[in-house]
Amino acid sequence: MLYGIAAAAATLLLSALLTGVLRVPALRLGITDRRRRRPLPLSGGTAVALATVLVATGADAAGLQPLGAGVGRMAVAAGCVALLGLAADLRRLRWWVTPAGTAVAAAFVVPYEETGVAAGVAAVGWIVVATAAFRALDHADGLAGTVGAVGAFGAAACATAELMDGLAALLGVLAAALAGFLLHNWFPARAGLGAAGALFTGFVLASSAVFVRAGQGIGAGAAVLYALAAIGCADAALVVLGRRLDRRAVTRGRPDHLGHRLRRLGLAPRAVPVLLGAGSAGGALVAVCVHTGRLSPGAAWWVAAAAAVLVLVLVRRPVTPVFRPRQRVASASSQVSERLRVRSG
Numbered sequence: 584m585l586y587g588i589a590a591a592a593a594t595l596l597l598s599a600l601l602t603g604v605l606r607v608p609a610l611r612l613g614i615t616d617r618r619r620r621r622p623l624p625l626s627g628g629t630a631v632a633l634a635t636v637l638v639a640t641g642a643d644a645a646g647l648q649p650l651g652a653g654v655g656r657m658a659v660a661a662g663c664v665a666l667l668g669l670a671a672d673l674r675r676l677r678w679w680v681t682p683a684g685t686a687v688a689a690a691f692v693v694p695y696e697e698t699g700v701a702a703g704v705a706a707v708g709w710i711v712v713a714t715a716a717f718r719a720l721d722h723a724d725g726l727a728g729t730v731g732a733v734g735a736f737g738a739a740a741c742a743t744a745e746l747m748d749g750l751a752a753l754l755g756v757l758a759a760a761l762a763g764f765l766l767h768n769w770f771p772a773r774a775g776l777g778a779a780g781a782l783f784t785g786f787v788l789a790s791s792a793v794f795v796r797a798g799q800g801i802g803a804g805a806a807v808l809y810a811l812a813a814i815g816c817a818d819a820a821l822v823v824l825g826r827r828l829d830r831r832a833v834t835r836g837r838p839d840h841l842g843h844r845l846r847r848l849g850l851a852p853r854a855v856p857v858l859l860g861a862g863s864a865g866g867a868l869v870a871v872c873v874h875t876g877r878l879s880p881g882a883a884w885w886v887a888a889a890a891a892v893l894v895l896v897l898v899r900r901p902v903t904p905v906f907r908p909r910q911r912v913a914s915a916s917s918q919v920s921e922r923l924r925v926r927s928g
Contacts, residue, residue, distance in 0.1 A: 665780070735755070
C-alpha cells in the first residue's frame with residue numbers, strides 16, 4: 584500500500600515535470616499539433632511513456648514490486664510502440680505503418696500458452712484495433728488523458744482481482760503518469776499527448792485487458808474487453824460511419840470525432856472530457872463487475888446500446904464551423920481585405 588502511494592506520487596510529479604521540460608524541445612523539433620490556430624507541443628507522450636516505464640521497471644529492478652516476465656515484456660513492447668508513435672509525430676507516415684508495428688509488438692506480448700493460437704491471433708487483432716481507437720481520442724484537450732486514466736484504474740481493479748500485482752502496479756503508475764500530464768493538457772492545453780503517448784497508453788490498456796482475461800471464458804472476456812474500451816470504440820464507429828455516409832476516405836483526417844461533434848452541440852471545452860470520462864467510468868465499472876462475476880456478460884450489451892445511441896445521435900451533426908451573423912460579416916470582411924492585400928501586393 585505504501586509503495587503504491589509513493590510510486591503514484593513520484594510518477595505524477597515526474598510526468599508533470601517532463602511534460603513541461605520537453606515543451607521547448609518539442610517546439611524546436613516540430614513535434615507539434617495545430618489547435619486554436621497555433622502549434623501545440625506534443626511533449627506529453629514522451630513524458631507519460633518515460634515516467635511509466637522508468638518508475639515501473641525501476642521498482643522491478645530494485646525488488647520493490649516485481650512485474651513478472653510477461654508484464655516486463657509488455658512494458659518493453661509498449662516502449663517500442665511509443666518510439667513508433669514518436670516517429671509518426673516527427674513526420675507523416677503511411678496510414679498502415681503504426682497498425683503494422685503495433686501488431687508486431689502485440690504478437691510478442693499475447694500469452695499464447697493460456698489463450699491458444701486462434702484466440703491469441705484474435706487478441707493481437709483486438710490490441711491493434713483498441714490501440715488505434717485510443718489514439719483517435721487525442722483530438723480534444725483533456726480527453727485522451729481522462730479516458731486513459733479511468734481505463735487504467737478499471738483494468739488495474741481487474742488485475743487486482745486476479746492477484747496480478749505486477750500488472751496492477753504498472754497500470755497504477757500509468758494512471759498517475761496520465762494525471763500528471765493532465766495538469767498541462769486541461770483546457771486550454773499547453774501540451775498534447777501525440778501519437779507516442781496515445782499509442783503507448785492504448786497498447787498498455789489493451790494488452791493488460793488481454794492478460795487479465797487470458798484463459799477464461801470467451802463471452803465474458805469479450806464483454807470485459809469491450810466495456811473497458813467503449814468510448815474509443817464509439818469514437819471509431821462514429822468516424823467510420825460518418826465518413827462513409829459522406830463518401831469520404833476513412834483514413835483522411837477531419838474534425839468529426841466525438842469531441843468535435845459534442846462541441847458542435849454547445850458543450851464547453853472542459854465539459855467534453857468530463858462527460859466522456861464519466862462514460863468511460865461507467866464502462867469500466869461494468870467491466871470490473873463482469874470480470875468479478877457480479878454481473879453477467881450480457882451487461883456489456885447495455886454499454887453497447889448506450890454507445891450506439893450516442894453514435895446515431897451525433898453522426899448527422901455538422902462538423903464544419905457555423906458562424907453567427909456578426910461572425911459571418913467579420914469573416915467576409917477579412918476575406919475581402921485579404922484579397923485586396925494580395926492584389927495590391
